[in-house]
Amino acid sequence: xxxxxxxxxxxxxxxxxxxxxxxxxxxxxxxxxxxxxxxxxxxxxxxxxxxxxxxxxxxxxxxxxxxxxxxxxxxxxxxxxxxxxxxxxxxxxxxxxxxxxxxxxxxxxxxxxxxxxxxxxxxxxxxxxxxxxxxxxxxxxxxxxxxxxxxxxxxxxxxxxxxxxxxxxxxxxxxxxxxxxxxxxxxxxxxxxxxxxxxxxxxxxxxxxxxxxxxxxx
Amino acid sequence: xxxxxxxxxxxxxxxxxxxxxxxxxxxxxxxxxxxxxxxxxxxxxxxxxxxxxxxxxxxxxxxxxxxxxxxxxxxxxxxxxxxxxxxxxxxxxxxxxxxxxxxxxxxxxxxxxxxxxxxxxxxxxxxxxxxxxxxxxxxxxxxxxxxxxxxxxxxxxxxxxxxxxxxxxxxxxxxxxxxxxxxxxxxxxxxxxxxxxxxxxxxxxxxxxxxxxxxxxxxxxxxxxxxxxxxxxxxxxxxxxx
Numbered sequence: 001x002x003x004x005x006x007x008x009x010x011x012x013x014x015x016x017x018x019x020x021x022x023x024x025x026x027x028x029x030x031x032x033x034x035x036x037x038x039x040x041x042x043x044x045x046x047x048x049x050x051x052x053x054x055x056x057x058x059x060x061x062x063x064x065x066x067x068x069x070x071x072x073x074x075x076x077x078x079x080x081x082x083x084x085x086x087x088x089x090x091x092x093x094x095x096x097x098x099x100x101x102x103x104x105x106x107x108x109x110x111x112x113x114x115x116x117x118x119x120x121x122x123x124x125x126x127x128x129x130x131x132x133x134x135x136x137x138x139x140x141x142x143x144x145x146x147x148x149x150x151x152x153x154x155x156x157x158x159x160x161x162x163x164x165x166x167x168x169x170x171x172x173x174x175x176x177x178x179x180x181x182x183x184x185x186x187x188x189x190x191x192x193x194x195x196x197x198x199x200x201x202x203x204x205x206x207x208x209x210x211x212x213x214x215x216x217x218x
Numbered sequence: 219x220x221x222x223x224x225x226x227x228x229x230x231x232x233x234x235x236x237x238x239x240x241x242x243x244x245x246x247x248x249x250x251x252x253x254x255x256x257x258x259x260x261x262x263x264x265x266x267x268x269x270x271x272x273x274x275x276x277x278x279x280x281x282x283x284x285x286x287x288x289x290x291x292x293x294x295x296x297x298x299x300x301x302x303x304x305x306x307x308x309x310x311x312x313x314x315x316x317x318x319x320x321x322x323x324x325x326x327x328x329x330x331x332x333x334x335x336x337x338x339x340x341x342x343x344x345x346x347x348x349x350x351x352x353x354x355x356x357x358x359x360x361x362x363x364x365x366x367x368x369x370x371x372x373x374x375x376x377x378x379x380x381x382x383x384x385x386x387x388x389x390x391x392x393x394x395x396x397x398x399x400x401x402x403x404x405x406x407x408x409x410x411x412x413x414x415x416x417x418x419x420x421x422x423x424x425x426x427x428x429x430x431x432x433x434x435x436x437x438x439x440x441x442x443x444x445x446x447x448x449x450x451x452x453x454x455x456x457x458x459x460x
Contacts, residue, residue: 166385173395205381211373
C-alpha cells in the first residue's frame with residue numbers, strides 16, 4: 001500500500017502528471033472573480049471564503065480523472081484489482097494520494113490567494129483549518145465519482161454532474177466555517193460537521209467506489 | 219405466493235397488464251375529483267386569496283418527488299441484493315417521473331411565491347433541498363443514459379442511488395443549518411398548532427391519492443416499455459447470432 005501511494009505521488013508530481021495544473025486553475029479562478037464582481041474591497045472580503053472554497057472544489061474536481069482513468073487506460077487498474085491487497089484499500093490509498101497532490105497544496109495556497117481577496121484577519125486561520133479538514137472529503141467523494149465513470153469515454157462531464165451534487169454538504173459546512181471565522185463568530189459547529197462528513201466519506205466511500213470499479217472491470 | 223413472484227418479468231407483465239387500466243382509471247377519477255374540487259369548490263383564503271389553490275398541485279407533486287426517490291432507493295437495494303431485473307428497470311422508469319414531479323413542485327412554488335413572498339425564488343432550506351434533489355435526479359438519469367450494457371448500468375446507478383441518498387439527506391440538514399426558512403412548516407402533520415381547515419384538507423387528500431395513482435400508472439407503463447425494449451434487444455441479438 002505504501003508502494004502504491006509512492007507510485008501515485010511520483011506519477012502525479014513528475015512530468016505530465018499535471019500536479020501544478022490544479023493549483024494554477026485555483027489561482028486563475030481566484031483572479032477572475034474580482035474582474036467579475038468589481039474591485040471593491042468590502043464586497044471581496046465578504047465573498048472571499050466562499051470563492052476560495054468553490055475554487056478549491058473545482059480545482060479538486062478537475063484532477064479527479066487522474067485517480068483511475070489513466071490507470072484504466074494503460075491496464076494497470078486491472079492488475080491492481082487482482083493484486084493481493086483488497087480493492088477497497090487501493091481506492092483509499094489512491095484517494096489519499098489525490099488529496100496529497102491536490103487538496104493539501106490547495107490548502108497551503110489558499111491563504112496567499114485570500115490576501116488577494118482581502119480576507120479579514122481572523123478568517124485566515126479558519127479558512128486554512130476548514131480546507132485542511134474538508135478537502136479529504138472532496139478527494140474521497142471524487143474517487144467514488146471517478147470509479148463510477150472509469151470505463152466511459154468522455155466521462156469527464158458526466159463525472160462533474162455526478163460528483164458536484166455530492167459535494168454540496170461539504171461545501172456548505174466548509175464555507176460556512178470559513179465565513180463565520182472571517183466574521184469573528186463561533187465557527188466550531190460547522191467545523192465539527194465538516195469533520196464528521198470527512199470521516200464518514202473516508203470510512204464508507206472506498207467500499208462504494210471499489211464496488212463500482214468491480215462492476216466496471218467485469 | 220410471495221411478492222417475489224412479480225420479479226418474474228412474465229408474471230409482472232401479466233399482472234400489470236391486468237392492473238394498469240384500473241389504476242389508470244382510478245388515477246384519472248381521483249385527480250379530476252381532487253383538482254376540480256380543490257380549484258372550484260373551496261373558498262378563497264382570507265389572506266392568500268385564490269393563490270392558495272395552487273396547493274392542490276404543489277403539495278402532492280412535492281410528496282411524489284421525494285417518494286419517487288425513495289422508491290428508486292428500495293428498487294436499487296432489491297436489485298443489488300436479489301438481482302431481479304424488473305426492480306432495476308422500475309427504478310430506471312421512476313426517475314424521469316420523479317424529476318418531473320420535482321420540477322412541478324419547484325415551478326408551482328415559484329408561481330405561488332411571486333405574489334405571496336414577493337419573489338420567485340429564495341434560498342430557503344426547503345426550496346434549496348428540492349433543487350439539490352433535482353440535481354441528484356439529473357445525475358442518476360445521465361448515468362443510466364451513458365452506459366450501454368444494461369446490467370452494468372443497473373449496478374452503477376444502484377450504487378449511485380445508495381450513496382446519493384445519504385448525501386441528499388446530508389444536504390437536506392446542511393441547508394437547514396445554512397439558512398433560515400421562509401417556507402411554511404409541514405402542510406399536514408399530527409403535531410398540534412395552526413392547522414389547515416378541513417375544507418382544504420379533504421380535497422388535498424384526494425389530490426394526493428390522485429398523484430400517487432398517477433405515479434404508479436406512469437411507472438407501470440414505463441416499466442412495461444423498458445421490459446419490452448429489453449426483450450426486443452435480446453431478439454435482435456439472437457437474430458444477429460443466427
